[in-house]
Amino acid sequence: MQVLTENYQLYLNGIWTTLQICFYAGLLTLLVGTAVAGCRVSPLAPLRAFGTAWVTVFRNCPLVVVLFFMAFAIPTLGLNASYFVFGTIGLALYTSAFVCEAIRSGINSVSPGQAEAARSIGLGFTQTLRLVILPQAVRSIVPPLGSVMIAMIKNSAIAGAFGVGGDLYETGTRLSSAQGEAIVPVLLGVALGYLIITIPAGLLLGYVERKVAIAR
Amino acid sequence: MTDSVLYEAPGPRARRRARYASVVTALVLLAGLTWALYRFAAEGEFAYDKWGALVDPTNENFSALWTLLGGGLVNTLTAAGWSILFSLVIGTLLALTRITAAAWYRWAVVGVIELLRGTPVVVLIFFSAQALPAFGLDISLMWALVVGLTAYNCVIIAEIVRAGIAALPSGQSEAAYAVGMRRHQVMFSVLLPQAFRAMLPALISQLVVVLKDTSLGFTISYPEFVQRGEIAIENLGNQIQVYLVVAVVFILINYTLSRVAVRTERALSRGRKSSATAREPESAAATGD
Numbered sequence: 001m002q003v004l005t006e007n008y009q010l011y012l013n014g015i016w017t018t019l020q021i022c023f024y025a026g027l028l029t030l031l032v033g034t035a036v037a038g039c040r041v042s043p044l045a046p047l048r049a050f051g052t053a054w055v056t057v058f059r060n061c062p063l064v065v066v067l068f069f070m071a072f073a074i075p076t077l078g079l080n081a082s083y084f085v086f087g088t089i090g091l092a093l094y095t096s097a098f099v100c101e102a103i104r105s106g107i108n109s110v111s112p113g114q115a116e117a118a119r120s121i122g123l124g125f126t127q128t129l130r131l132v133i134l135p136q137a138v139r140s141i142v143p144p145l146g147s148v149m150i151a152m153i154k155n156s157a158i159a160g161a162f163g164v165g166g167d168l169y170e171t172g173t174r175l176s177s178a179q180g181e182a183i184v185p186v187l188l189g190v191a192l193g194y195l196i197i198t199i200p201a202g203l204l205l206g207y208v209e210r211k212v213a214i215a216r
Numbered sequence: 217m218t219d220s221v222l223y224e225a226p227g228p229r230a231r232r233r234a235r236y237a238s239v240v241t242a243l244v245l246l247a248g249l250t251w252a253l254y255r256f257a258a259e260g261e262f263a264y265d266k267w268g269a270l271v272d273p274t275n276e277n278f279s280a281l282w283t284l285l286g287g288g289l290v291n292t293l294t295a296a297g298w299s300i301l302f303s304l305v306i307g308t309l310l311a312l313t314r315i316t317a318a319a320w321y322r323w324a325v326v327g328v329i330e331l332l333r334g335t336p337v338v339v340l341i342f343f344s345a346q347a348l349p350a351f352g353l354d355i356s357l358m359w360a361l362v363v364g365l366t367a368y369n370c371v372i373i374a375e376i377v378r379a380g381i382a383a384l385p386s387g388q389s390e391a392a393y394a395v396g397m398r399r400h401q402v403m404f405s406v407l408l409p410q411a412f413r414a415m416l417p418a419l420i421s422q423l424v425v426v427l428k429d430t431s432l433g434f435t436i437s438y439p440e441f442v443q444r445g446e447i448a449i450e451n452l453g454n455q456i457q458v459y460l461v462v463a464v465v466f467i468l469i470n471y472t473l474s475r476v477a478v479r480t481e482r483a484l485s486r487g488r489k490s491s492a493t494a495r496e497p498e499s500a501a502a503t504g505d
Contacts, residue, residue, distance in 0.1 A: 043226075043234055046242040057463075060424070060470035062431035064442055065463045072455040076259045077252060157336035161435045169339060176346065183346040191335045191343070198334035 003181045004189045014171035015193050021088050021156045021167060026149060028092035033099025040104055043125060051100070058097035063155055066094045067162045087159035091152065098148045106141030107133055139212045146205035150198055157194070168193045256456070266454040270461055281448055288444030289465065295358055295440065296427045299365035303426070304419070306366065307373030312403065314378065329371040337368040338432050345436035357438040361430065369426055376418050380411035413484060420477035424470045431466070441465070 004011070039051030058066065070090040071083065110133050118132040160169035172190035176183045226234055256262065269277035314325045332340070341364030348355060348363065355363070384407060392402040412419075434443040445462045449455050 044238050044241050046238050046245060050241075050245055056471060057467060060428075060467040060474065061463045062428040062442070062466055064431045064434060065459055065466060068442075069456070069459045069463060072459065073256075076261060076456065077255045154334075154336040157338045158432065161338050161342075161432070169336065169342075172339070173342065183343075183350055187339065187343045187347060190339055191331075194336055194339065195331065195334045199330065202330075202334070 003175065003185050007175060007181075007189075010171050010175065011168070011189055011193055013166060014168035014190075015197065017164075017167040018153070018156055018160070018169075018193075018197070021084070021091065021159060021164065022149075022153050025088045025092040025095065025152060025156070028089065029095040029099050029152065032092060032096040034103060036096060036100040037103035037107070038129075040100065041107060041129075055097045055100055058094050059101070061094075063091070063094045063158050064162065066090050067159060071162075083163050083165065087162060087164035091156060091159050095148060095152045095155070098151070099145065102144040102148055103137070103141055105144070106137040109140045110136045142212050143205070143209045146201075146208065150201050150205065153197055153201065154194065261456055266452075266457050269448075269452055270454075270457055277452065281452070284444050284448055285441065285461075288439055288441040291358070291438070291444075292427070292430045292433070292440040295361050295365070295433060295438070296423070296430045298358075298362045299369060299430070300423050300426050302362065302366040303369035303373050303422075306370040308377050308408075310370065310374035311377035311381070312408075314374070315381065316399065316403070325374075329374060332367055332371045335368075337364065337429050338435060340364040340367050341432050342435060357433070357436055360436060361433045361438050361440075365426055365429055368429070369422065372425075373419070373422060376415050376422070377411065380415040380418075381407050383414065384410055416484065417477045417481035420473060420480060424473050424477075427470060427473070428466070 036051050036054050039047040040055070042048060042051075067087060067090040070086045070093075074081075074086065074089075107129075114132055114136060115128055118128040123131065156167065157169040160167040161173075164170065168190055172186050175181045176186045260266070264272075268275040269281045272278060310325055310329070314322050317325075341361055344363040344367065345357065345360035348360060388406055388410065389402050392406040397405065430440055431442045433440040434446065437443060441462060445458045449458050452458070
């Protein structure tokens with residue numbers, strides 16, 4: 001267990017990098033996921049088809065493949081960036097499919113009478129969504145969205161495995177393979193680092209869930 | 217709520233406007249796609265030497281490449297199959313013992329479930345590949361992958377099973393006890409069969425998750441589909457093409473599985489119209505876990 005006390009600074013840096021990846025990816029995925037959810041319920045057929053295709057692709061493709069594809073295909077499109085950026089964008093795109101589905105099922109959980117009433121007093125599509133449906137949907141969106149976000153935190157380890165330097169997972173593998181530290185305590189430290197993030201996140205989610213829960 | 221409630225059946229003018237807007241969006245999307253394709257073409261990504269080995273049966277590398285990839289796919293499916301099987305058995309045992317056993321044991325199980333659920337699956341896979349040998353357990357790469365995936369997924373399945381049993385109406389077990397069944401009889405003859413039926417869609421969706429996570433075998437160099445793809449790339453130098461094919465194969469398999477899950481769900485809900493619909497256990501497949 002000495003390796004943990006000796007390298008705690010490295011572990012803290014790893015946790016910090018992981019949190020950074022998750023913060024940027026979280027923001028991006030919320031934006032993209034909401035936009036795609038908007039596409040999926042929109043009146044325009046091409047947008048609906050686009051939304052469905054987006055979700056089908058990113059939900060069924062392993063994150064590893066998405067990340068590799070980002071790293072090789074995006075430079076071809078003339079955009080160059082670091083692995084941190086590719087990893088974050090890849091993670092965000094992959095997660096956006098699940099964000100979209102969480103939001104869409106939240107929208108679908110609002111009773112149709114609400115939308116009908118909004119329509120009948122003359123609100124348009126965007127007004128109906130923005131003023132009537134979404135404020136009510138948020139309550140049932142929060143729990144699944146929280147689970148998606150916690151899953152994303154754990155998936156950020158895959159971005160580390162794929163080459164985003166310095167995050168918690170990569171710190172662990174470097175300590176064990178490059179510096180020859182004993183593998184068991186090193187990886188227990190890595191697991192501990194993720195648990196420090198995910199367990200409070202889960203508790204927080206449970207608290208928020210109880211706060212926003214409504215009896216239907 | 218059907219999506220169509222959000223906007224009413226369009227009249228002639230709205231339909232015309234929607235048609236214009238549809239055409240414009242379609243054009244914008246197509247333009248984006250065309251630009252991407254153009255860039256790929258400009259970089260020579262459609263050249264024969266990059267695609268030939270993948271799509272042209274007369275190419276010298278075609279059979280070797282597909283034997284390599286096919287073997288990888290078989291390895292992926294094998295590891296996924298064993299993982300889901302073990303997860304199912306261990307997960308069910310965890311759920312059952314959690315329901316029936318003493319309080320201290322229940323807390324221990326909850327602790328294990330929380331620990332395994334909070335750790336990334338890639339860490340568990342790496343751990344089982346590196347740490348099990350350190351404990352003197354010399355297992356092959358495939359079993360290391362299976363152990364890692366099982367450790368992660370058995371607790372998720374345990375939760376699905378627990379939720380499935382909890383969702384059954386209490387009258388089921390009360391009736392079973394009333395006719396004189398013992399506790400294990402109630403569990404195995406009455407509750408579990410019904411719970412498994414209700415859980416089937418969630419379990420099939422979990423299979424998608426396992427199949428996707430099997431691709432993490434590349435981190436411990438288990439020769440699965442993605443890792444074989446990398447070997448192909450080292451020899452042929454066509455990253456984008458190979459990963460595209462790998463992605464398409466994964467999407468086809470997983471999409472088929474998801475459709476099967478939806479079908480099963482529909483078939484089941486048709487079969488039991490009278491009883492209250494079971495609360496759907498939250499599936500990991502919906503969170504990208």
